[in-house]
Amino acid sequence: GQQLNQSPQSMFIQEGEDVSMNCTSSSIFNTWLWYKQDPGEGPVLLIALYKAGELTSNGRLTAQFGITRKDSFLNISASIPSDVGIYFCAGLPRLWGGYNKLIFGAGTRLAVHP
Amino acid sequence: NAGVTQTPKFQVLKTGQSMTLQCAQDMNHEYMSWYRQDPGMGLRLIHYSVGAGITDQGEVPNGYNVSRSTTEDFPLRLLSAAPSQTSVYFCASSGGQGAATNEKLFFGSGTQLSVL
Numbered sequence: 001g002q003q004l005n006q007s008p009q010s011m012f013i014q015e016g017e018d019v020s021m022n023c024t025s026s027s028i029f030n031t032w033l034w035y036k037q038d039p040g041e042g043p044v045l046l047i048a049l050y051k052a053g054e055l056t057s058n059g060r061l062t063a064q065f066g067i068t069r070k071d072s073f074l075n076i077s078a079s080i081p082s083d084v085g086i087y088f089c090a091g092l093p094r095l096w097g098g099y100n101k102l103i104f105g106a107g108t109r110l111a112v113h114p
Numbered sequence: 115n116a117g118v119t120q121t122p123k124f125q126v127l128k129t130g131q132s133m134t135l136q137c138a139q140d141m142n143h144e145y146m147s148w149y150r151q152d153p154g155m156g157l158r159l160i161h162y163s164v165g166a167g168i169t170d171q172g173e174v175p176n177g178y179n180v181s182r183s184t185t186e187d188f189p190l191r192l193l194s195a196a197p198s199q200t201s202v203y204f205c206a207s208s209g210g211q212g213a214a215t216n217e218k219l220f221f222g223s224g225t226q227l228s229v230l
Contacts, residue, residue, distance in 0.1 A: 004156075006156075009154070031217055033217055033218075035219075040223070040224075041221075041223050041224070042118070042204050042206070042221025042222050042223050042224055043157070043204075043219075043221050044221070045218055045219065045220075048217065048218060088156060088157065090157075090217070092217055101159055101162065101172065101173075102159070102217050102219065104149075104156040104157040104158075105156050106154055106155055106156040107156055
């Protein structure tokens with residue numbers, strides 16, 4: 001089946017640093033999304049992207065829909081301790097027929113050192 | 115507004131036992147789904163439903179059953195638990211019908227299941 005390759009698997013950074021993570025696929029996707037999971041909770045939607053090249057911000061978070069439609073990027077600026085968690089990319093693949101189902105990457109685990 | 119409510123929060127089962135994980139949403143969402151989360155594997159879709167009376171299989175459906183008798187509830191049944199089903203289970207819902215609107219998922223807080 002279709003897969004999303006998310007990297008890096010984990011990051012350990014100092015408070016105040018910027019963070020970058022990405023998600024790639026061999027298939028074309030129509031929609032890219034980024035979710036964050038706090039410890040002990042379910043994921044929460046951060047940003048949704050619908051067009052190739054689209055750049056969308058949510059506070060200190062900025063995500064981009066890759067021009068090839070096969071990748072997406074998430075940047076976090078000036079990290080703070082509450083940014084700790086697991087960040088998941090997710091996408092809706094281009095599909096001909098059938099019901100389109102969201103596919104998740106394996107996640108990037110972020111730790112922030114004060 | 116409670117959103118998506120999952121019960122129980124934790125559960126320990128012996129191999130071969132059965133149980134039902136409960137999921138309820140109060141947002142009048144048509145789409146509901148169950149995922150399992152395992153280390154290094156992200157979230158994998160078990161079953162989903164696009165409305166009351168309609169269910170379908172996801173990526174990893176074996177060993178699990180679902181039904182959708184009401185818009186609000188979408189229980190997940192393990193008929194004969196196996197150690198391979200040890201995982202964290204999440205229920206999620208989203209509004210509207212059709213592929214265009216099932217991506218903005220609202221997740222419950224999860225059920226941590228251990229099968230011994």
